[in-house]
Amino acid sequence: MSTPTIGRLRVDGATLHYEVRGEGPLLLLIPGGAGGAASFDGVADALAADHTVASYDPRGLSRSPLDDPQARQRVAQHADDAFRLLELLSPDAPARVAGCSSGAIVALHMLTARPERIERVVAHEPPVVEVLPDAAEHRALLARVQETLRRDGLMPAVAEFAAGLRRPGADPVPAQAATELPPQARARAERTMANMPYFLGRIVPSFMAYVPDLDRLEALSDRLVLAAGTDSHGELPYRPAAFLAERFGTGLVHFPGGHTGLTTHPAEFGNLLRKVLTT
Structure with a gap:
């Protein structure tokens, strides 16, 4: 894996950590x-073969601290x-x-807010559940x-959330045995767990209440690739992508793996992402 160029960008209420690799047209990767x-x-190195690839820690996560840790989080910001x-x-x-995921919600908002600055968007399983007929x-x-988080703490709330994302009737995902991770992977896992209270308590309620401008998205759908995981059929994050693809008549592109296919199938995921970005 190549060493990226690291930068810091001051924005309203936060300082963003970002990383850049490669040369060519800009490809901005938004994590979820x-x-x-x-x-x-x-996937970044493969994509950097013909793109300037930029990825970053969203505000409040990992190395992008907020000025006010209690600040309300909004998709538009x-x-x-x-x-x-x-x-x-x-x-x-x-x-x-x-x-x-939540980064795909940000990407959808970018397309509707500033389409003149966006050539193409790939939105992988954006959980915009408000578009669904059973949104209630x-x-x-x-x-x-949120009640479980307040009353019982983080891990019970994580379990409640995960159960709500599974397809109806699916068995719980078995706990994985602890394994010794390489130092870089271990540091990443530790950052992810440290981010979980903020994500579950602040990002999830705001982002999953977001209502996209469907008419505007439909008018711009020639620049939009709606994507979902091959293994995600029936799961909650899959359903909005499928719903929007059907409404817009664009078709749904299936990526390898499930909601976290980026992590579980990086080579295949990256190859397909590169293909849909350039065709």
């Missing part, structure tokens, strides 16, 4: 969940952060953007997760 720039370590990076790294040309059920899930 409790992950940061390191989420894309498995996270999208503005991404635009600030875009303006810094590609001031004269539109960029390509790929986001996963998912609001109830989020309320249960």
